[in-house]
Amino acid sequence: MAEVKNVPVPDIGDFDSVEIIEVLVSPGDTIQAEDSLITLESDKASMEIPAPEGGMVKEVKVKVGQKVSEGDVILTLEPAAEGGGEAETAEDKTEEKNEEAPKQEEAQPSGGTPDEMPAGEEPARPPEQSPDTQPAGPRPSPTAHIEQERHLKAHASPGVRRFARELGVDLTQVEGSGRKGRVLKEDVKGFVKRAMESPAAAGGGLGVAPMPEIDFSEFGEVETKPLTKINKLTGQNLHRNWVTVPHVTQFDKADITDLETFRKQLNREHEKDGLKITLVSFLMKALVSAMKEFPRFNTSLDPAGENLVFKKYFHIGIAVDTKDGLVVPVLRDVDRKSLTELAGELMDVSQAARDKKLSPKQMQGGSISISSLGGVGGTAFTPIVNAPEVAILGASRASMEPVWDGEAFQPRLMLPLSLSYDHRVIDGADAARFTSYLSRLLSDMRRMLL
16 A cells, blocks of 8 residues: 655645635545646636646545645545645744734834834823813724735734734735735835825825615616626726726727738648637737837836836736636746747636636736737727736727728728827827837738848
8 A cells, every 4th residue: 555645735826825615526536647636716816736646535634615825735645656835934933923812012002012113202102081082982993994814814924914903004905025925014114105195195085986885676686696706806906907007098900911811821730730829929929029119118117106117028918708707827938939839828828717727926927918809809999007017908800991002992901909008107109109010010020020
C-alpha cells in the first residue's frame, strides 16, 4: 500500500482566504492527475484546483462554504504508484493574539495610541461633557461601513489592520505596496491623505440621491436572483473607474478588407491544427506597434496622481464574456509572440475563463485592454477604462461600406473602433493620432514590419 499523502491548496496568488463553492470528489473516488478537486470563488474569478497526481481519495478535509488559503489540506490521497502564503513574523503573531483578546487601548481616542503620535505631541483627550453638552443619541461607529470579515482577511499584519480600524479605513479599498501586495501602515496613511485631498471629501461626494427602494412585485410577478461575486466586483470596479477617471471616447474606422482575406487564408492553412485566428490577434499586434509609437498609452498614473509610470512591457487584457460575468485575462509579452502564438494563447485563456480556471495572476498587469463585440453586433460603443490602465480599445462588427477611391466608390470592409481614454493622461489630439495610426496598420499589416 502506498503512503497516504496530504494534498494542499497550491499557490492561488495574493489571496489569503478564498471560499469553496464546490467539492468535486468524495472518499473512495479514484482520480487522475489534473482532475478537478474543488472550485474556489474569489471576488475576481472562480477557479478549479487540480489534483497533482492520480490515486484514491481517502478523506476529504474541506466542505462547501469553507475558506481556504495556500497550504491548507484539501484531502488525503493514496497515490496510484510511487512516483504557501507569506509567513507572518513573530511580531505579527503576537499582535494577532493581542487582537483576538479584549484590549484596554480600544477605549483610547481615535487620535492614536501614544507610541503612534508624532514626537512632541500629546494624544488627544476627550472633552469633559456637562449635562448641557451631552449628545442627543449614540454616535455612529466610524467602522460601521467596514465589512469586518473581509477586513480581517485583508493582506496586512494585525497591527496594520488595527491601525486602519482606528482610522475608520476599509482595508479592502487600500492598494498594498508591500511584498505580494501586502498593505503597509504607509499605504493606509496615503489612502487617508488622498481621501482628505480629493474633491469628493471637500464637496460631499457626488451629491447624488440614493436610488429609491421599490417593491416591483406591486406591478406584476417578479423573480429575484443574487449576483455572482464576479458580477458584484465587476460592477464595483466599473463604477469606481467611471466616476474617478475622466473618460473621453475617440471613434474611427479601419479598412480591414485585405486583412480579412489574409485572416481567412490563415485559418484554412491551420484548419487541421484546430487553430482559429480571430481579428483580436491582429488587434493585439497592431496595438503593440501603436503603443511603441505613442508610449503615453502604455502608462499608469501613480496612486497620488503626481507621476506617470511608463511601462517597458506589452501585456494586453482581453475582455471575455462568461456565464458568470465579464473577466479580463491578460496575455503577456505580446510584442515577443507571433500571430499564431497569440491566437493559440487567446483560445486557451478564453476557454479557461469559461471553465472558471483563471488564476488571479492571469488577470493582472495589463498595459491596455481590448473589448471586441464584433461577434455580437453594434456599430459603436464607449468601453470603460480598466484602471490603472489609461486606455481601452473597443471593436464593433465590421460591415461593407462604399468607399471613394478617387474615381469611384468601392465596397470595402470597415471596422468601427472605439478608443476610451483617461483624459488626465491623454489629450484628444493624441487619441485621434493613435486611432488614425492604428487604422493605417490594420488597413495594411505590412506597415508593422517597418
